[in-house]
Amino acid sequence: MAESMKGLKRSHRCTEVSSENIGETVTLMGWVQKRRNLGSLIFVDLRDRSGLIQLYFEEETIGEEGFKKAGSLRAEFVIAVTGTVEKRSGAVNENLATGDIEVKVESIRILSESETPPFPIDADITVKDELRLKYRFLDLRRPNIQKNLMMRSKVATLTRQFLANEGFLEIETPMLTRSTPEGARDYLVPSRVHPGSFYALPQSPQLFKQLLMCSGYDRYFQLARCFRDEDLRADRQPEFTQVDMELSFVDVDDVIDVNERLLAYLFKLCLNVEVTLPIQRMTWQDAMDYYGSDKPDLRFDMKIQDVSKLVKDCGFGVFSGAIKDGGMVRGLCAKGLGDVSSKKMKHIEKTAKDYGAKGLAYIQLKSDGTVKCPFSKFMSEEELQSLIQAMGGETGDLLVFAADKFKVVCDVLGALRLKFAEELNLLDKSDYRFVWITEFPLLEWSEEENRYTAMHHPFTMPMEEDLDMIDTEPGKVRAKAYDIVLNGTEIGGGSVRIHQNDIQEKMFECLGISKEQAQEKFGFLLEAFKYGVPPHAGLAYGLDRLVMLMTKEDSIRDVIAFPKVKDASCLLTDAPNTVDDKQLEELCLEIEIPEKE
Structure with missing residues (x-):
């Protein structure tokens, strides 16, 4: 049964207690993260928004009734404890701010009991978004x-x-x-x-x-x-x-x-x-020309290159035709991706098509010295080598090209640039550019x-x-x-x-x-x-x-704190929802929902 906290006042949050408080009496309140019952000793990790602290209970200190309460604790019970701060008797936990201390509990009150939550309150667990957002009040307890x-x-x-x-x-x-x-x-x-x-x-x-x-x-x-x-x-x-x-x-x-x-x-x-x-x-123009995006990611250096002048009269009709129609040919050199598999190359081509390309011209300069270029038969060896040289291509590189109007070329190469950066692990979240x-x-x-x-x-x-x-x-x-x-x-x-x-x-x-x-x-x-x-x-x-x-x-x-999902609904409160007819009448509204086909 839940108890009152009458007469108690919290003295510290969990991680506000440190080795400087050793010997002091503190009153802490929070949620039970974990309980370990060793028979004569019970250890409890107490959690609040500041972090964790270890408590321990001995029957001779807390009494039979208090020890019994400690033994009944489960995850997410809300408790208040008063006790003395001590140097930790066991090994220091370097991963905790309070890893060098513990609190010897002298009194405990169970302020609220908890049912077993649908997922552990832990930063490192993987939970489906739908479940997290349905129980957002629990998800919000997770330290991260x-x-x-x-x-x-x-x-x-x-x-x-x-x-x-x-x-x-x-x-x-x-x-x-x-x-x-x-x-x-x-x-x-x-x-x-x-x-x-x-x-x-x-x-x-x-x-x-x-x-x-x-x-x-x-x-x-x-x-x-x-x-x-x-x-x-x-x-x-x-x-x-x-x-x-x-x-x-x-x-x-x-x-x-x-x-x-x-x-x-x-x-x-x-x-x-x-x-x-x-x-x-x-400038916007430079961002589009070099990165294919007006929000370029500058954590890595992979610029789009314009090869229109070089290929405007070449034998490959996709290139020359695009330029005659008022378009352009531009490309990317992805260093170190020359050996991608055929399956991976199909995924790259799909990305290009998703962003408006009719197809994707590419040259794989494989690490064994061989060259894979599906359009090489339409170009002379001299034209092909000039194109590779203009792109700065070297053994082990992947060259991709988009031939179309400005917007399509930017969309395609901008998207591929980011895809290649992911493949090459170039996106460091600690690097703020x-x-x-x-x-x-x-x-x-x-x-x-x-x-x-x-x-x-x-x-x-x-x-x-x-x-x-x-x-x-x-x-x-x-x-x-x-x-x-x-x-x-x-x-x-x-x-x-x-x-x-x-x-x-x-x-x-x-x-x-x-x-x-x-x-x-x-x-x-x-x-x-x-x-x-x-x-x-x-x-x-x-x-x-x-x-x-x-x-x-x-x-x-x-x-x-309380976000919506993809269809703009709230899984926690089930919003949006219907309203009473009386409310609609007051607003002079009549609802007519079209039948779904």
């Missing part, structure tokens, strides 16, 4: 998950401290706002007071933080909850947290400067990792909508030197936008905002947004801009992604 969430808390606290010291004000923006369908799908909230009308949960605080700049708040930040109804990935959730900021009277360099110092501050205090400043910058990607295209063409769309959002400032192309060659206009990338993952992005009316009108025109539509969607922001708007810029980090990389996890679910 607790360590992750404590790291998240530390990052949030230090971020607040740093930005406050830099003159930023923490200001909350609304969670219930209006839908502005320009980007991902909104989560909608029906209004009871305004039947037939809906709020939207914010995809970001973008418009409100720009309004705060109009209102003279100069430097704003917020740890903002955001919501996007989009398909999930390992680094994506329907609800997430942004470290959001906006600054007035600044340009690109000012925003980059304060954020570089913030990152250096966080990594030094959280991980004792020195971030070398300034962080490398790379940052890079700023700058000068993004302002616009991208949407085949689906048959119009230009904003690569970031409609309020992104074009680079001044490209303004004269906005009417004639809008696709070539670069934006004053910047992303911060860490180990191949975009952890944050932002831009300088448009504050001049004529440029904003031109931007809307390029996007096919009429004055009436602009007024309907963004009228409140445009109205504010009539009353004196300062030049301003901002940036937002994905806090979840940042902490995921800092804790060396593969999924943001391991750094979020």
Whole structure:
């Protein structure tokens, strides 16, 4: 039966006790990790969020009743003990912070009993995600998950401290706002007071933080909850947290400067990792040309090489034909992968096709000196050797080529570059490689909508030197936008905002947004801009992604207390779920679910 803790007060967490406390009486509370009954002695490992400490029970010290209680303990019982700290009598456990001490228990209370959990509360066990998330309250007890969430808390606290010291004000923006369908799908909230009308949960605080700049708040930040109804990935959730900021009277360099110092501050205090400043910058065009991605992983050096000029007149029609059609031929040299098996080569070809390639041309320079090249019969020996030489190919290397339009070539070779890095074990999670990607295209063409769309959002400032192309060659206009990338993952992005009316009108025109539509969607922001708007810029980090990389996890679910699964449902609470008819009536809603085919 559970006992009260009346009259007891915890003196320490488990690992707050050390050899300096030997001889002192302490009161500890936590969960039973393990019990070992040796007859005359009972040992118990006690766990709380700080870690483990060893307790031991002797009948002559604790009495018959207390010894009996100790003998009844099972994993996950919640107990309170009072006892004396002693030097450990047995071998020191070097793996524990408290490995050189133990507590001789003088009294025990069982505060709560536990059924046998569906999986052990242990950092090293493998449990199916579905089971972990169904019993997330137990999964959250595991030391590795607790360590992750404590790291998240530390990052949030230090971020607040740093930005406050830099003159930023923490200001909350609304969670219930209006839908502005320009980007991902909104989560909608029906209004009871305004039947037939809906709020939207914010995809970001973008418009409100720009309004705060109009209102003279100069430097704003917020740890903002955001919501996007989009398909999930390992680094994506329907609800997430942004470290959001906006600054007035600044340009690109000012925003980059304060954020570089913030990152250096966080990594030094959280991980004792020195971030070398300034962080490398790379234009979007260079990132795509050399790495096939606007979020390049720079932990390894495997650049894409353009061989279009070399092969434009060769006998291999796949190469020459792609170039005649306005495309290109580019390749990768994977050092040390020349001896991959035929089966593995088929997997590599499948990856290329998954990313849009019609096939994959390759040359295997095997370690025994032989060469395997399925297209060699279409090229002269001289052409083939020139191609190998241009790629820097040596014995033991694998050369792969993509021949197509720019986007397909980048997608294919960018994906293969990462696949090869995994094969060669080049991705060290302890190596933190940052890079700023700058000068993004302002616009991208949407085949689906048959119009230009904003690569970031409609309020992104074009680079001044490209303004004269906005009417004639809008696709070539670069934006004053910047992303911060860490180990191949975009952890944050932002831009300088448009504050001049004529440029904003031109931007809307390029996007096919009429004055009436602009007024309907963004009228409140445009109205504010009539009353004196300062030049301003901002940036937002994905806090979840940042902490995921800092804790060396593969999924943001391991750094979020209560995450959703792939279909955006919560296995713990069974959300989303149906609601009472009465609630629907109050909201003037009728549900009609289409029949599944």
